[in-house]
Amino acid sequence: MTAPPEPGWAVQERLAELWQVDPDPDVVTRARTATLAAFTGRGARRRRLRVPVAVAACVLVSGATGAWTAAAASSALPGDTAYGLKRAAEQVQLAVAVGDEAEAEVLLRLADRRVGEAVRAEAVGRLDAVEEAVEGYGDVMAELAPREEALPDAALRARADQAREVHRQVLGALVDSLPPPARAAIQQRLAESFAVEAETGPALPEGVPVPPGRPGGLPFSPDPDDLDPADRAAVDDRGRPGPGTSDGAGPGAPPGSAPVLSTVVPDPPAPALDPPDPAGRVPAPAQRGIDGPRPPAPSTAESGGGPP
């Protein structure tokens, strides 16, 4: 190799390599679809034409108020200004999903987001947001129930089964950790949510009244990769119990805290994305309690455009 042409050459070469990391192909596909749907203003189905319009309205309003960001919306909790945009963007994802399986996949992710929002809202003491997140959870369930019955994919149903148990534990502990005045309202919301599920669903979380005529349960399958980043942050804040943790509460969580979404936490980054962490956070070991059937974390490609 020849000598560097200038003193900073080696640094520039290192910088050129530093960020050559590609996003998850599945994420790219979803982003591309959402982009085109937003552009064309057409959903997959006529009944959802209102959705891109809603997104457009949000963007217009936000643009007028000073470059409001969709990025901020992604971390919004119920009651936040940006939450409407977040929900509208989700509806775009749902609008472009075609077929029961695709729609079920989206709904499963959205259900997981709602659970994450509920956990995060509880962690910051926003009980009104907890209630709204749980209500949103029920709305997703209501949309998912008829599609789940028609799912031909056994693997997807198996994931849903595994997810039920996780969400049952998370929401059950969440209810237990709430102060009594709020607990009753949340319990009622959960009961309403579970009431829309098929009659053969799994057991309700402890403390949740069983609706008449059914055992209750959570027909959802989480997709860790789609967990709201802010919810992941909340999960990180509360620790990550291992699969064998008895109560599911994070190492730093106070007694009685809701269990963190340990099994909903995304995989630790692939080796190429697993950097030294000065903040002291140690990437969690594989915790695949609910999503064993999921494929391994995508590897990161090394190719890509070089630096200027």
Added chain:
Amino acid sequence: VDDDEALVRRARAGDASALAGLFDRYHTRLYRYALARLGDRFLAEDVAAEVFVEVAQRLPRFRGQAVEFAAWLFTIARHDIADLRRSGWTRRVQPTADLPERPAPDDPASAAILRLDVARLKAALDRLTDDQRDVVMLRYAAGLGNDETARVLGKPVSAVKSLHHRAIGALRRAMDDAQLPAPDDGGVA
């Protein structure tokens, strides 16, 4: 293959395939820039996706020259990322936390050296001024040239060149100093 100008022109006329072409051309670069700024690949994925949804909605009203599309795109991303950081969700994230690494070599010694180099580079990047770090990330993560970087930052090209030169110099000195036994301040201004 259409260039940016042709794709932007067609997209502004309502051609979705042209927007798809722009997405394919820029999404990964946008993701890398967001990753560099946020240090979290999940946040970066969200930002990249949501910025493009925003672009899709605003493109018909984009009044800039077609050649300015890249600068416009990264300006939106830069503002969105700034808002996201202000929102508090990234308050625990340092400017260049969680830098991605290249795949580690098989040789343990080489892997250790690589890891150390990345750590040193991260520390050095953290000590740049905000403007210098902006330039570095737009140049090397987003892959923008001096002209485009200048448009994104709203600075003259000469200022961007100067910031780039100083940033590289500071990084080089910091990397060199980091190899000393006690690199307390690395000598970086």
